[in-house]
Amino acid sequence: MKRRVFLLGSAALVAGGGYVWFRQSSVDAAALSGRPRLKMPALLDTTKSGRFGLSTNTGQTDFGGGRTGTTAGYNQSYLGPVLKLRSGSVQASVENRLKMPVSSHWHGILVPGEVDGGPHQAIEPGGQWQPELPIDQPPCTAWYHTHIHGATATGVYAGLAGGIVVSDGRDQARGLPSTYGVDDLFLILQDKRFSADGRMVYSGDMMSRMHGFTGDTMLVNGQVGSVTAVPKSIVRLRLLNASNARIFRLALHDGRPMHLIATDGGYLPAPAAIEELRLSPGERAEVLVDFSTAETAMLVSKPDPNAGMGGMMGRMQNLISRLGSDFEVVAFATDERLEGKISAIPDQLGGAIPDLRKLQVAKQRHFSLDMGMGGGMMGGGMMGGEMAINGKAFAERTINLRANLGTVEKWTVSASMLAHPFHIHGVAFEVLSENGNPPRPENRGWKDTVLVNQELELLVRFNRPAPDTAPFMYHCHILEHEDAGMMGQFVVG
Numbered sequence: 451m452k453r454r455v456f457l458l459g460s461a462a463l464v465a466g467g468g469y470v471w472f473r474q475s476s477v478d479a480a481a482l483s484g485r486p487r488l489k490m491p492a493l494l495d496t497t498k499s500g501r502f503g504l505s506t507n508t509g510q511t512d513f514g515g516g517r518t519g520t521t522a523g524y525n526q527s528y529l530g531p532v533l534k535l536r537s538g539s540v541q542a543s544v545e546n547r548l549k550m551p552v553s554s555h556w557h558g559i560l561v562p563g564e565v566d567g568g569p570h571q572a573i574e575p576g577g578q579w580q581p582e583l584p585i586d587q588p589p590c591t592a593w594y595h596t597h598i599h600g601a602t603a604t605g606v607y608a609g610l611a612g613g614i615v616v617s618d619g620r621d622q623a624r625g626l627p628s629t630y631g632v633d634d635l636f637l638i639l640q641d642k643r644f645s646a647d648g649r650m651v652y653s654g655d656m657m658s659r660m661h662g663f664t665g666d667t668m669l670v671n672g673q674v675g676s677v678t679a680v681p682k683s684i685v686r687l688r689l690l691n692a693s694n695a696r697i698f699r700l701a702l703h704d705g706r707p708m709h710l711i712a713t714d715g716g717y718l719p720a721p722a723a724i725e726e727l728r729l730s731p732g733e734r735a736e737v738l739v740d741f742s743t744a745e746t747a748m749l750v751s752k753p754d755p756n757a758g759m760g761g762m763m764g765r766m767q768n769l770i771s772r773l774g775s776d777f778e779v780v781a782f783a784t785d786e787r788l789e790g791k792i793s794a795i796p797d798q799l800g801g802a803i804p805d806l807r808k809l810q811v812a813k814q815r816h817f818s819l820d821m822g823m824g825g826g827m828m829g830g831g832m833m834g835g836e837m838a839i840n841g842k843a844f845a846e847r848t849i850n851l852r853a854n855l856g857t858v859e860k861w862t863v864s865a866s867m868l869a870h871p872f873h874i875h876g877v878a879f880e881v882l883s884e885n886g887n888p889p890r891p892e893n894r895g896w897k898d899t900v901l902v903n904q905e906l907e908l909l910v911r912f913n914r915p916a917p918d919t920a921p922f923m924y925h926c927h928i929l930e931h932e933d934a935g936m937m938g939q940f941v942v943g
């Protein structure tokens with residue numbers, strides 16, 4: 451069945467843009483054959499050595515397609531290697547060769563506050579940080595990125611981010627594709643803006659501060675206009691949204707299903723066939739796609755719901771953006787030389803079903819994600835586009851709440867005006883309800899980041915400690931909002 455091309459009202463105004471192209475039920479193989487092949491990030495496998503080293507660098511990056519930029523990365527000029535971690539103690543070393551402070555937050559890795567890599571673990575220029583990471587969690591896809599308050603948006607945009615795979619080495623027994631770079635692919639999705647002469651640009655203008663910065667060009671693993679070679683088999687895509695602000699609504703161009711196998715914290719009990727996957731900044735999802743049925747395929751995205759429905763400014767932004775209507779995220783072409791080992795979607799995955807409902811709720815809390823209007827329309831001290839949670843902008847010396855180690859709390863998180871991806875450090879949570887309904891498939895399982903469009907109820911499990919000197923953060927993962935103060939911090943003890 452052909453996928454319905456779904457257009458927002460305003461998108462009709464950008465006809466002549468790319469969307470008509472995606473009505474095609476097949477992707478032209480000849481058109482893809484001239485493109486450069488997508489490269490996977492280098493894999494830094496720590497499962498034998500139990501250690502890894504990262505160092506921040508800056509450099510000039512050629513993204514392909516005539517696009518270049520002055521960028522930063524870990525161990526390279528843009529982004530960083532994918533770290534493969536196993537359970538047990540892992541010795542990390544992060545060296546900062548940049549002229550500004552950076553950090554390395556292990557987003558989705560459940561470790562104590564002192565080694566979480568948040569704003570309190572800044573690494574000064576020339577400095578080195580050597581945390582020991584006690585890895586103890588189910589297999590999952592996670593990531594790392596700089597997290598300096600006020601400089602996270604520009605740091606991640608420059609390239610200070612990389613992927614993480616937590617593995618228990620048992621994916622073959624699960625019947626899952628597990629050959630990295632062949633049938634187990636890591637795809638880092640980002641959007642960027644480029645000047646007329648192809649240089650990467652960033653803007654902290656009013657619209658970007660309000661809505662978050664969105665780009666006009668798609669990058670996958672730091673590459674523009676590439677094609678991903680896949681075997682004619684079942685392939686696993688580890689999808690990471692490392693954009694500053696863009697929310698993806700992903701689908702295969704021909705309506706073939708994606709089989710969702712894992713969300714942020716790891717495997718679901720069984721695969722769930724879905725047609726659309728919503729992935730907001732900071733979130734990860736693993737899907738299986740069957741590439742045996744056709745030689746080519748295209749992962750596309752519908753417009754960002756924040757840009758399309760976020761009022762007049764979002765609509766204007768849509769009109770000037772080439773990513774305003776349905777757009778290509780990543781193209782695939784089968785390659786006979788690649789050997790895929792998996793030809794069927796497994797029935798079961800063995801992911802533990804979080805059932806926090808059986809546990810006693812120690813405390814109930816409410817969080818309101820607040821946006822100050824530029825003109826001070828909201829009053830209450832949130833002038834000039836300041837962002838806040840429960841009316842309070844982030845303050846480095848304020849502990850906003852205290853939780854007890856080993857307890858479960860019910861957090862109700864609400865948002866108005868825009869949808870905000872809400873991330874909590876150092877915990878895994880279960881989405882209890884989403885706008886009064888059961889959570890959508892991609893919000894099931896263990897989560898650490900979730901898009902809040904109206905009101906979500908979360909059951910949050912606190913089982914990692916964080917002292918007053920190294921509290922955990924909770925914040926909006928639209929990085930411009932986070933930098934502007936939509937963040938709080940908590941201790942667990």
Ligand SMILES: [Cu+2]
Nearest residue numbers: 870926928931
């Ligand atoms: Cu936000």
